[in-house]
Amino acid sequence: xxxxxxxxxxxxxxxxxxxxxxxxxxxxxxxxxxxxxxxxxxxxxxxxxxxxxxxxxxxxxxxxxxxxxxxxxxxxxxxxxxxxxxxxxxxxxxxxxxxxxxxxxxxxxxxxxxxxxxxxxxxxxxxxxxxxxxxxxxxxxxxxxxxxxxxxxxxxxxxxxxxxxxxxxxxxxxxxxxxxxxxxxxxxxxxxxxxxxxxxxxxxxxxxxxxxxxxxxxxxxxxxxxxxxxxxxxxxxxxxxxxxxxxxxxxxxxxxx
Numbered sequence: 001x002x003x004x005x006x007x008x009x010x011x012x013x014x015x016x017x018x019x020x021x022x023x024x025x026x027x028x029x030x031x032x033x034x035x036x037x038x039x040x041x042x043x044x045x046x047x048x049x050x051x052x053x054x055x056x057x058x059x060x061x062x063x064x065x066x067x068x069x070x071x072x073x074x075x076x077x078x079x080x081x082x083x084x085x086x087x088x089x090x091x092x093x094x095x096x097x098x099x100x101x102x103x104x105x106x107x108x109x110x111x112x113x114x115x116x117x118x119x120x121x122x123x124x125x126x127x128x129x130x131x132x133x134x135x136x137x138x139x140x141x142x143x144x145x146x147x148x149x150x151x152x153x154x155x156x157x158x159x160x161x162x163x164x165x166x167x168x169x170x171x172x173x174x175x176x177x178x179x180x181x182x183x184x185x186x187x188x189x190x191x192x193x194x195x196x197x198x199x200x201x202x203x204x205x206x207x208x209x210x211x212x213x214x215x216x217x218x219x220x221x222x223x224x225x226x227x228x229x230x231x232x233x234x235x236x237x238x239x240x241x242x243x244x245x246x247x248x249x250x251x252x253x254x255x256x257x
Contacts, residue, residue: 011060022219085161091152100136
């Protein structure tokens, strides 16, 4: 098995009295695609933000390539973040920038690359997600939701990152476009050899893009295993979630008549 690239050990994070991460333990082998599933409010996004250092975990260890990255500051944190690409939920494009400028944003602002060179790379990456050079001159408002997701993916891979995070990559897309995005993610990740963590509610997406799947519930990882084993996990929480059943150990906070 490949060496662990990202490791979380007993990671905890609270906001006041609310415990969001309650001792998360997770390991992602180098070059693998891990999908984290779980309901809203279970800690998926908070976990990603802790790995990135956007939020500071209260305790535990987060190791990337063997180095504990908790508490990085200043230039060390800036260098650390250059190792990541991110596809945000809703694409999160800058409305005032053209498509190619959105894709090249990290190259120009983060790596201080010359605009002409950054534009060439942006056009190349747009091609890798099935968008022509002419799209680079448009603005986000002129694109469909599926095209915006493709632009977001092109931006995530623009600097050939070693780690990519995907935050709900297919939310808001019809099933056909969602499958197109899933295929593009698989192709791009294989091309880069990147280690990836995705968070999603979409089981079709999880099955398509994952090598491994982990389920988080109430701030803890309840199960982690190969994607092909998800249907025979033997875990009642996992079974309830993947089949979308109202009855089971996961109780939703709803008002009963």
